[in-house]
Amino acid sequence: MSYDPTAAGTTADAATTEGPPTLPTDRRTGCPFDPPTGLTAPSDEPLRRMRCADGHIGWLVTGHAAARAVLSDPRFSSRYELLHPPIPMPGLPEQLPPAPVGDIIGLDAPEHTRYRRLLTGKFTVRRMRRLTERVQHFTAECLDAMEQAGPTADLVAAFAQPVPALMICELLGVPYADRERFQSQVAALFDQTAEVEAKGDAYTALSHYLNELVLAKRAEPTDDLLSDLTTSDLTDEELAGIGGLLLAAGLDTTANMLGLGTFALLSNPDQLDALRADPALAGQTVEELLRYLSVADPIPRAALEDVEVEGRLIRTGETVTVSVQAANRDPRRFPDPDRLDLHRGATGHLAFGHGAHQCLGQQLARVEMTVAFPALFARFPTLRLAVPPQEVPLRDRSNIYGVISLPVTWDKE
Secondary structure, three states, rough: OOOOOOOOOOOOOOOOOOOOOOOOOOOOOOOOOOOOOOOOOOHHHHHEEEOOOOOOEEEEEEEEHHHHHHHOOOOOOHHHOOOOOOOOOOOOOOOOOOOOOOOOOOOOOOOHHHHHHHOOOOHHHHHHHHOOOHHHHHHHHHHHHHHHHOOEEEHHHHHHHHHHHHHHHHHHHOHHHHHEEEEEHHHOOOOOOOOHHHHHHHHHHHHHHHHHHHHHHHHHHOOOOOHHHHOOOOOOOHHHHHHHHHHHHHHHHHHHHHHHHHHHHHOHHHHHHHHOOHHHHHHHHHHHHHHOOOEEEOEEEEEEOOOOOEEEEEEEOOEEEHHHHOOOOOOOOOOOOOOOOOOOOOOOOOOOOHHHOOOOOOOHHHHHHHHHHHHHHHOOOOOOOOOOOOOEEEEOOOEEEEEEEEEEEEEOO
16 A cells, blocks of 8 residues: 555644744635635735744745646655655654655656556556446446435445445456455545544555455456556566555545535536536536645645745755645636636646646546536436535545535435
């Protein structure tokens, strides 16, 4: 399994002590889909000083152009051991360890380039589109089960998490006989209400399973990504690490986009009506939801040398925290950015990052959401929240934002 140092831990509200503030994280006021209060900045301040969780004085990037500049510049490093965490991470050492084997998120070139080159050919648009039929199949299965158990459901447990989990099984070649056990371990790992010990047990079990899966693919390859990679020069440890990375990156973000995206559409009935009236709007809907919600945030980088960005000098060793949420709400790039507008044409958003580390699985995520959202609302035309909006529990203590659960109901015919 792979480790993303920004994916764990508890966020902290902006500090009131002297010096630059910490990363704003307070979502307790205002719209639950908007960035934390104080995160977005005036258009003339796309880059400002910020205090990291360990006291390091670095930078916070909130402007779209500045974010693109940092994320595409090789003079900014992704190596974990060079970063100062933007949010507290209880239980981890003060100095972050290097990325484990197979974790390309925490690597720079040339190591990152080696892994990326091997993986890029496995995530082509063409290959991902071939998986559309499987996404449709799994989506229909989940909707059938929802309908049979209804007319109420937790959309996260019944739909938002199972659809991407089943697609990860398909991508990694998890045998059908193992999928129920695999999914239960995955659900335990990403359960925001679970005890630390339970999550640790799930992590250990999944790590062990992925190691076994790699050995099985070596012995008897099948038609899946892991089997394809066994023909490369990757070691068993590297293959298991990549499997863990794909699991973490490909499941949690998409699951939270499906859950939070459904909440956002139900909260904007005019936009939902537009999607229902024109299912061909699904692609634009996905892009606008990606921009509007930006569930994966923030992205830290470390300056390898002195670099000037937006007229500000960033010194060697300083950590720069890129807020994707803020950048995707930059009014200079997206007019009226706080409004959900499915007709906007939200190309150029940074929800999947930018540059050499842009998300490898973005095409699969797009396929999943483009299929899932229209299918959900077509199957349940009267779908609505089963609780008041303010009672929906938000996942606001992780760098992957979303809803912990989403109680919904619908009218039975």
